Structures are given as C-alpha cells and as structure tokens.
Amino acid sequence: MKIFEILLLIILIVCAIAACVSKRLVTAIAIFMAYSLLMSVLWLLLQAPDLAVTEAAVGAGISTVLFFAVLRKVNVIRSGEEEGDEK
Amino acid sequence: MRNNWFRRNFERFARWIEGTEPEEDKKSYHIVPDRIKSTKELRDEHLNSREAVKGHYINKGLRKRYLEWESSNGAVFFHHLYRVMAVLICITMIFLLLLVTSHLPVFGEASNPAHNEVFVKYIEDTLADTNATNVVAGVILDYRAFDTFGEASVLFIAACAVTILLRQTGSRKKQKVSVPSKHDLILTKAATLIVPIVMLYGVYVILNGHISPGGGFSGGTLIGAGLILYLCAFGAGQMARFVNYRRYLYVNLAALGYYALAKGYSFFTGANHLDSAIPHGEPGAILSGGLILSLNIAVGVVVACTMYGFYSLFSRGDI
Numbered sequence: 001m002k003i004f005e006i007l008l009l010i011i012l013i014v015c016a017i018a019a020c021v022s023k024r025l026v027t028a029i030a031i032f033m034a035y036s037l038l039m040s041v042l043w044l045l046l047q048a049p050d051l052a053v054t055e056a057a058v059g060a061g062i063s064t065v066l067f068f069a070v071l072r073k074v075n076v077i078r079s080g081e082e083e084g085d086e087k
Numbered sequence: 088m089r090n091n092w093f094r095r096n097f098e099r100f101a102r103w104i105e106g107t108e109p110e111e112d113k114k115s116y117h118i119v120p121d122r123i124k125s126t127k128e129l130r131d132e133h134l135n136s137r138e139a140v141k142g143h144y145i146n147k148g149l150r151k152r153y154l155e156w157e158s159s160n161g162a163v164f165f166h167h168l169y170r171v172m173a174v175l176i177c178i179t180m181i182f183l184l185l186l187v188t189s190h191l192p193v194f195g196e197a198s199n200p201a202h203n204e205v206f207v208k209y210i211e212d213t214l215a216d217t218n219a220t221n222v223v224a225g226v227i228l229d230y231r232a233f234d235t236f237g238e239a240s241v242l243f244i245a246a247c248a249v250t251i252l253l254r255q256t257g258s259r260k261k262q263k264v265s266v267p268s269k270h271d272l273i274l275t276k277a278a279t280l281i282v283p284i285v286m287l288y289g290v291y292v293i294l295n296g297h298i299s300p301g302g303g304f305s306g307g308t309l310i311g312a313g314l315i316l317y318l319c320a321f322g323a324g325q326m327a328r329f330v331n332y333r334r335y336l337y338v339n340l341a342a343l344g345y346y347a348l349a350k351g352y353s354f355f356t357g358a359n360h361l362d363s364a365i366p367h368g369e370p371g372a373i374l375s376g377g378l379i380l381s382l383n384i385a386v387g388v389v390v391a392c393t394m395y396g397f398y399s400l401f402s403r404g405d406i
Binding site: 048049050053054057058061062065066069070072073 | 223292300301302304305308309311312315394397398401402
C-alpha cells in the first residue's frame with residue numbers, strides 16, 4: 001500500500017507540472033482533471049472519505065466542466081457543428 | 088459641464104454617422120486605417136489623440152511634459168528599474184516567508200499547539216452535545232454553524248454576481264440565435280444510466296451527513312454534477328420542465344432563509360446547548376442530531392443550485 005501511495009504521489013506531481021507547462025488549454029484542463037481524480041484517491045487513502053467525495057465531484061467534475069464552458073464562452077473551443085475540427 | 092460634453096460628443100457622433108466630419112476628427116477615431124502603420128506612428132497618433140481628448144480637462148503643460156517624458160530616456164530607465172525592483176521584492180518576500188516557515192513547529196509533533204485540549208473536547212463531547220455520530224458534521228453545523236452560513240452565503244452571492252453578469256434577458260436574448268441541441272447517442276444513453284445513480288448518491292450523502300462522512304457540501308456538489316450531466320445530455324428543453332429561473336431563485340432563497348432562521352433560533356434558545364425545543368433523537372438514526380439533518384439539506388440545496396446555475400449561466404446564459 002505504501003508503494004501505491006508513493007506511486008500516486010509521483011504521478012500527482014507529474015500531473016501538476018504537466019498542467020502548468022502544457023501549451024494547449026484543453027490539454028491542461030484534462031490533465032488538471034486527472035490531478036483532481038488522483039487527489040481524491042489520495043484523500044481516501046488518508047482516511048478522509050468526505051473530502052474524497054467532494055474532491056471528485058468539485059475538482060474532477062464541476063470545475064472541469066466550468067473550465068470548458070468558459071473556454072467555449074471566450075471562443076477558444078468553438079461550439080456547435082465545428083466542434084470536431086478544432087485545431 | 089456634463090451636458091456640454093454630451094452635446095459636443097453627440098454632434099461629433101452625428102457627423103460621423105453622416106460622413107461629414109472634418110479630417111482631424113477622423114484621425115482620432117482610427118476606424119479605417121489606410122495602411123498598416125508602424126508602431127511609432129501608432130504611438131504618436133495615440134498620444135496625439137489622448138492629448139486631444141483629455142487635454143481639455145487636464146493642465147496642458149503638465150500633460151505635455153508627462154507625454155514627453157514618456158518617450159524619453161527616463162521612461163526606459165524607469166522600466167528597467169521596475170524590473171529590478173520587482174525581482175528584488177520577490178527575493179525579499181521569499182526570504183522572509185522561508186524565515187518565518189523555519190520558526191514553525193515541527194510537523195506532526197505531539198507537543199504542537201494544534202494538539203491541545205480543543206480537539207479532545209470536540210471529540211469527547213460532540214456525541215453528547217449534538218447526537219451526531221459524524222463529528223465533522225457536528226462541528227461545522229452546530230458549534231461552527233455561523234461559519235457554514237457564511238460559506239453558503241458566499242456561494243449565493245457568487246451565483247448572484249454571475250447571474251447579473253451573464254444572464255441574457257429581453258432584447259439580448261432575442262438577438263442570440265438559439266443553437267439546436269443535438270442529442271449525442273452515447274452521451275444520452277450513458278446519462279440515462281448514470282444520472283439517477285449520481286442523484287441518488289447525492290441525496291444519500293446529504294441525508295446521512297450526520298451519521299457517516301459527507302454532508303451538505305459533498306452531496307450538493309454531487310447533485311449539481313448530476314443536473315449538469317442531465318443538461319448536457321438532454322438539452323435545455325428537457326431541463327426547463329422542472330427548473331426555471333423563478334423556481335431556481337425561490338428554492339435557493341428558501342434554503343438560505345431556512346438556514347438563517349433555524350440557526351438563529353438555535354442560537355437564540357441556547358447556543359451552548361442549554362435546553363431548547365428541538366429534539367435530539369437517538370444517535371445513529373436518520374432522524375437525529377437535532378437541526379443538523381435539516382441544515383445539511385438546506386446547505387445541499389444551496390450548493391446544488393449554485394453549481395448548476397454556474398454551468399447553466401456560463402454555457403447558455405440562462406437558467
């Protein structure tokens with residue numbers, strides 16, 4: 001279990017750095033979502049199940065969706081039919 | 088003063104509409120550039136127009152001197168100085184913060200101030216005081232209930248601000264071409280399976296907030312996420328059958344108002360757990376913990392409404 005925790009922490013740090021340095025915003029958001037998901041597993045391992053539930057719902061769910069909604073609002077992602085051929 | 092300004096500008100605007108404006112006015116609008124201008128030209132033009140527009144109100148000599156200074160060596164020197172000072176201040180702040188951090192107590196030591204009698208008191212007395220087996224719920228919704236009220240209010244104020252900024256009503260709404268919601272097959276089928284489970288789990292987390300880990304915030308976000316998924320999958324038309332702006336507003340206000348009234352009553356009748364009219368019930372049962380269950384429901388409703396409202400306002404400008 002200790003090894004699993006250390007592995008998760010290493011991936012967490014890698015995710016945090018990757019989210020900062022990635023050039024495309026959409027990729028950064030996806031990596032950030034993975035970060036939140038890993039964080040929620042870690043909360044569970046640290047025996048904080050209520051935080052794990054909140055982190056999974058807020059970090060991985062709602063904040064990601066809000067980021068995407070804002071990106072569409074400021075026309076980084078185009079909505080509607082052209083969504084497929086975005087860059 | 089203001090009237091004069093308005094009339095002058097309105098006349099200029101009218102002349103601009105008819106295309107009979109004098110040349111020097113045309114220059115200051117920079118609407119149709121004849122060719123791509125160099126940066127220096129643009130800058131000069133900008134300075135001139137700024138001088139022309141603002142010169143009326145500001146002391147002309149001072150203004151001119153400032154503009155001259157802006158393009159002299161002094162400005163360049165100032166920009167360099169700015170950068171150097173920024174780096175210096177950053178280094179000083181980092182040094183100070185590290186110095187303070189080195190004086191903090193060692194992490195996890197038994198004699199730390201965080202491990203004093205306060206948390207022992209909460210762990211020992213919460214069950215007897217509030218009848219909530221989840222100590223966290225007992226603390227945040229009973230001992231520290233006003234903090235939670237503040238958090239719920241912050242969420243509500245944020246939702247209000249987003250509504251003011253982004254809600255499209257009246258004429259603004261009509262201009263927007265409504266995008267037909269396309270029903271993605273995979274998303275629809277997956278949502279049909281997932282949404283009921285997510286909602287049920289959210290309700291479970293809220294209702295068991297005082298017994299097991301969880302509570303209003305976690306359950307509320309889960310329900311909000313379920314609502315967002317439903318909106319994504321089935322479109323605004325389906326959503327409008329049970330959520331509209333008025334209903335959203337009333338539910339949100341009712342939940343927040345109930346919280347304020349209930350907690351106000353609780354503090355009025357004895358915040359230090361004197362006798363009050365609210366029954367505490369059997370510890371571990373669903374109907375126990377006094378007001379905690381209903382407060383959890385109120386917080387959950389506020390959080391769910393806020394989360395759904397944020398997404399809905401950001402994505403389509405209405406609730």
